[in-house]
Amino acid sequence: MKIKWRSFSALSKQELYSIMHLRQQVFVVEQNCPFIDADFDDEHGDHLLGYQNNELVAYLRLIKPGIQYQGPSIGRVITTEKIRGQGIGKLITLEAMDFSAQKYPEEEITLSAQYRLLSFYEDLGFVSQGEIYLEDDIDHIKMTFTPPKAKGIKSLKRFITFHPLLILGFSLALGIVGFSFIKEVDLDQINWIAKIDERAISKAKYESYLSSIAESRKLGLVDSDPQNILERMIDEELLIQRAIDLGMLEYNSEIRSIIIQKMINSIIAETNDLRFSKQDLQEFFNENKGFFTPSPKLHLLKLSFSSTNNDKAQLARDFLLAGNLLGAKELAEPEVIKLPNTLLPAIKVREYIGPFLTQEALKLEEGEVSDLINLNDQIHLLIVVGKLIQTTPTFDELYEEIESEFIRSKGEEMLDEYLSDLRNWYDVIKADEL
Numbered sequence: 001m002k003i004k005w006r007s008f009s010a011l012s013k014q015e016l017y018s019i020m021h022l023r024q025q026v027f028v029v030e031q032n033c034p035f036i037d038a039d040f041d042d043e044h045g046d047h048l049l050g051y052q053n054n055e056l057v058a059y060l061r062l063i064k065p066g067i068q069y070q071g072p073s074i075g076r077v078i079t080t081e082k083i084r085g086q087g088i089g090k091l092i093t094l095e096a097m098d099f100s101a102q103k104y105p106e107e108e109i110t111l112s113a114q115y116r117l118l119s120f121y122e123d124l125g126f127v128s129q130g131e132i133y134l135e136d137d138i139d140h141i142k143m144t145f146t147p148p149k150a151k152g153i154k155s156l157k158r159f160i161t162f163h164p165l166l167i168l169g170f171s172l173a174l175g176i177v178g179f180s181f182i183k184e185v186d187l188d189q190i191n192w193i194a195k196i197d198e199r200a201i202s203k204a205k206y207e208s209y210l211s212s213i214a215e216s217r218k219l220g221l222v223d224s225d226p227q228n229i230l231e232r233m234i235d236e237e238l239l240i241q242r243a244i245d246l247g248m249l250e251y252n253s254e255i256r257s258i259i260i261q262k263m264i265n266s267i268i269a270e271t272n273d274l275r276f277s278k279q280d281l282q283e284f285f286n287e288n289k290g291f292f293t294p295s296p297k298l299h300l301l302k303l304s305f306s307s308t309n310n311d312k313a314q315l316a317r318d319f320l321l322a323g324n325l326l327g328a329k330e331l332a333e334p335e336v337i338k339l340p341n342t343l344l345p346a347i348k349v350r351e352y353i354g355p356f357l358t359q360e361a362l363k364l365e366e367g368e369v370s371d372l373i374n375l376n377d378q379i380h381l382l383i384v385v386g387k388l389i390q391t392t393p394t395f396d397e398l399y400e401e402i403e404s405e406f407i408r409s410k411g412e413e414m415l416d417e418y419l420s421d422l423r424n425w426y427d428v429i430k431a432d433e434l
Contacts, residue, residue: 001051004049005046005099005421006047008044010417014275015056018049019049019056020037022059022080026078033138035136041067046061046062048062050079050092057080058078058079060077061075070108072103072110073112074100077093097124097125102425103424106147109146112140112141113142126144127143129144209233210226213225267411267418268412271411280406285395292392293390297344298344299341299385300384301339301385302335302353302380303332305331306333307377310372310379312331314372317369320383332381339353364387
């Protein structure tokens, strides 16, 4: 199951619609509770969304301190009917407890529990407070949980997969399962075939390998295959664990580079499901017309002089203004790298004369001669022989390019938002700030 944490402002329209649909399906329809679910507290919290096969099947919210109670509060805990009985409700509640312990360290967590679920929350460490009361015509009771000091993700390791490095030798590829605001939660950890310390090898994965090998052979599995495959999976997990113990994740630049790229790819992969309209693209195009406008093309001449030959440079400029190009060239120093005698895109001109002189050339009109330009112990003169300003193509002409750039920019926004969330999640201290 894929778990996402979203602040209210980060929820897409589709995500918000799916949340409200699921909450109404469970709280209003299934529980026959015709009360308003949208209570205006959603905007003050973080929202956990659990997906299976791109379908929202689990949800809860964590409201920040000071809104409903003095500390943070968990609420709207729901799962779809088809996944109930699999421990998902407990898993996402533990996830929210852990999230709260990290975001609001040592703060008491409160929830208003349906009384029929009293034992469910007691098993998670919540303690009932006060008397039973009616909320939306259903018996509820206030319950609180105080996280011990330093309680965090590691305390819930037996339930949640957040292995930082997955280097699979033999036939397996490298992958990542990491605790973050978008992550994979391995439900098969509950149903395991072997364990290395607390890290479980799921029975489902083991059976999947057996099935793949059986299908790849004409005669199917032999008697020794099940045990041999299990031993290989254990060997692989031992190597992974040892790699982590040896600090490969911390010090091996190649592994770190692979992980970083895998993480970036997983974050921006959500752009594959990005929904947008033609109007969205039109607005993006209008706001970024400069990006889609082809750069000007220049046919340029450059004459250079020693910084001590200011008089010669000024005389050459006078020759140019008088139309005597040959006389001006005779005064100039030989050019090491000559500009091609043709129109070039500005970005190509930059490769010949550098960014500063290119910008100065773009300010000139066709046929114009620049003033004397002092740069790097030389004096330069620029002559624009020709200049081509191209108009911006129409929206329809650039549709595919606009769509591609729109998706890319959204991916960058997702990455920036993700990194911002991580900075809020982890304690980042710079030495010069101490």
